[in-house]
Amino acid sequence: MGLRISPPVPVAAPLMDGIVKKLKQLNFDERHCGARLGYFEGLPDFAGPRVPRPFLGPASDALDVVLALFLLNEEVPYDQMLEVFTEAELYALQAMSLIQVSHDWIRSPINLFPCSGHFLVTDLRVFPRNNLPEFNRIMWLHPESYMLAGVVDRTVRVHKALDLGTGSGIHALKATQHSDEVIGVDINPRAIAFSTFNQRLNNIKNVEFRLGDLYGPVAGMKFDLIVANPPFNPMPSVKAGTDYYSGGSSGEEILSRIISGLDEHLTEDGICHIITLLCHQKKGPTYREKLDHWLIGGLKYFDVMAHVADQSLYFRNPSSDYFLNGPIAEREAFLRSEFSRFEFGVISIRRRPAGDGHYYHGPTRSPLPLFDQDARIRFPITRLAFEESRNEFHNSLVAAGD
Ligand SMILES: C[S@@+](CC[C@H](N)C(=O)[O-])C[C@H]1O[C@@H](n2cnc3c(N)ncnc32)[C@H](O)[C@@H]1O
CATH class of the missing domain: 3.40.50.150 (Vaccinia Virus protein VP39)
Structure with a gap:
């Protein structure tokens, strides 16, 4: 217990703009994510019980990777991430504390949601059973x-x-x-x-x-x-x-x-x-x-x-x-x-x-x-x-x- 996760850290505007541009290019929006997760697109419940787990597989494309990383908080193999983000983008994501990098895997300690053209970072929705953090979490987008x-x-x-x-x-x-x-x-x-x-x-x-x-x-x-x-x-x-x-x-x-x-x-x-x-x-x-x-x-x-x-x-x-x-x-x-x-x-x-x-x-x-x-x-x-x-x-x- 006592788990604590740092809030995200703003970095230089061009780096943040670059990430937003990339997320838009990948169609990381409610409509596309809803279609991938197989449910109604109008009012998302992105990590809802109907989502199959693990979501990510070898055949997953770039949108699946971002979705798995930021909405479902699955670990993504480092190599698969490099097919989606450049090293500079990975650096920016890490500097903002939006990802954690190990040798072979990348995971995210936060959720990142699309919301009609905006992107919102919140605390994690999914915590392992018996491991709820002891701090006042920022509500994920319900x-x-x-x-x-x-x-x-x-x-x-x-x-x-x-x-x-x-x-x-x-x-x-x-x-x-x-x-x-x-x-x-x-x-x-x-x-x-x-x-x-x-x-x-x-x-x-x-x-x-x-x-x-x-x-x-x-x-x-x-x-x-x-x-x-x-x-x-x-x-x-x-x-x-x-x-x-x-x-x-x-x-x-x-x-x-x-x-x-x-x-x-x-x-x-x-x-x-x-x-x-x-x-x-x-x-x-x-x-x-x-x-x-x-x-x-x-x-x-x-x-x-x-x-x-x-x-x-x-x-x-x-x-x-x-x-x-x-x-x-x-x-x-x-x-x-x-x-x-x-x-x-x-x-x-x-x-x-x-x-x-x-x-x-x-x-x-x-x-x-x-x-x-x-x-x-x-x-x-x-x-x-x-x-x-x-x-x-x-x-x-x-x-x-x-
Ligand atoms: C249900 S969450 C809503 C978060 C966000 N507005 C949304 O709709 O996703 C309620 C928020 O109210 C804040 N809150 C609770 N009591 C408050 C108070 N007395 N004054 C200001 N904010 C408060 C909480 O910290 C929390 O961020």
């Missing part, structure tokens, strides 16, 4: 990370954007594509090292990463776009925010603070998207009541849309990664004693200064379902989605004679 990246409407130009609990920096970096200035905040210093590395790797200028507790590092600032993928798992024994995973015993300790801060930090026309698990307590308020309580001024002054899909599976499989060593049965007993059901989805919030806010909780109202049968997201949540949701709400009131 399907939910891709999901949140997918719901933000990138056609809307934004002045200031904020990513709370930035981790690898994924949502902050995505926001730079359509924002003037972006700030990513994380309480874990390791996240600032990873997100800053990812900023340099992707050669992005208009983003800054700040260390601190939620809105602490952006006191007094307002944002047109706020995004967050907070730790949301109910964990009675792990303080909320101690790691990427725990949301305290209710699962909602970080979520509730993010929502309470919106009144202070969201501009008049701003939109917030939060991806989260909705943990329905057996004894306790409904989500409508919770949101009404968390939002300063209450639901009256905000439009809230919770687009969700049932997540009953969560009782039995809270997270195979996290509980690799843990007592799954005890965990299930705790969840069953406290919660009646779980849903997973996106909570989207905007202001209604006129005090005519409305609340929607359910599946998407757009023509396509928000989630397909594998809970993969299909389209962005736009301002139009808010309008449609409001119109339907209004019509239902008229029909009911209210």
Whole structure:
């Protein structure tokens, strides 16, 4: 135990640019990797259980090699690596701490993910059983990370954007594509090292990463776009925010603070998207009541849309990664004693200064379902989605004679 892995190290820009260029040349993107791994390409779960292991074989080509190295963390024979990367590129990868070289083999101590044109380095997803590291890991890109990246409407130009609990920096970096200035905040210093590395790797200028507790590092600032993928798992024994995973015993300790801060930090026309698990307590308020309580001024002054899909599976499989060593049965007993059901989805919030806010909780109202049968997201949540949701709400009131 006590295993510790250094964060990646930025090197000179031309070396980093060279690696990115190479990854693009090799088609290291979601579509090609998904096709190679044999599953749906829209919302990746790259190291999922359906991937055959070992993936790499003698007939593997260059894309297979990169995929095996960075997504599946298989060891690659040195000679096979030399067919893909030049010695100079291997030197650059080693200098960045993205690979470890032995005489005959090369392995990677990190994961490196493609995400719609960007490349994101995170801590390792796959650890050998009974060898979980004792440090606060940077979350690898989960399907939910891709999901949140997918719901933000990138056609809307934004002045200031904020990513709370930035981790690898994924949502902050995505926001730079359509924002003037972006700030990513994380309480874990390791996240600032990873997100800053990812900023340099992707050669992005208009983003800054700040260390601190939620809105602490952006006191007094307002944002047109706020995004967050907070730790949301109910964990009675792990303080909320101690790691990427725990949301305290209710699962909602970080979520509730993010929502309470919106009144202070969201501009008049701003939109917030939060991806989260909705943990329905057996004894306790409904989500409508919770949101009404968390939002300063209450639901009256905000439009809230919770687009969700049932997540009953969560009782039995809270997270195979996290509980690799843990007592799954005890965990299930705790969840069953406290919660009646779980849903997973996106909570989207905007202001209604006129005090005519409305609340929607359910599946998407757009023509396509928000989630397909594998809970993969299909389209962005736009301002139009808010309008449609409001119109339907209004019509239902008229029909009911209210
Ligand atoms: C579920 S991970 C999300 C990582 C990344 N945004 C993504 O979507 O892939 C949650 C992140 O929130 C950070 N975090 C937890 N508590 C926090 C707090 N109080 N303030 C800021 N960040 C926090 C964790 O360190 C972790 O990086």
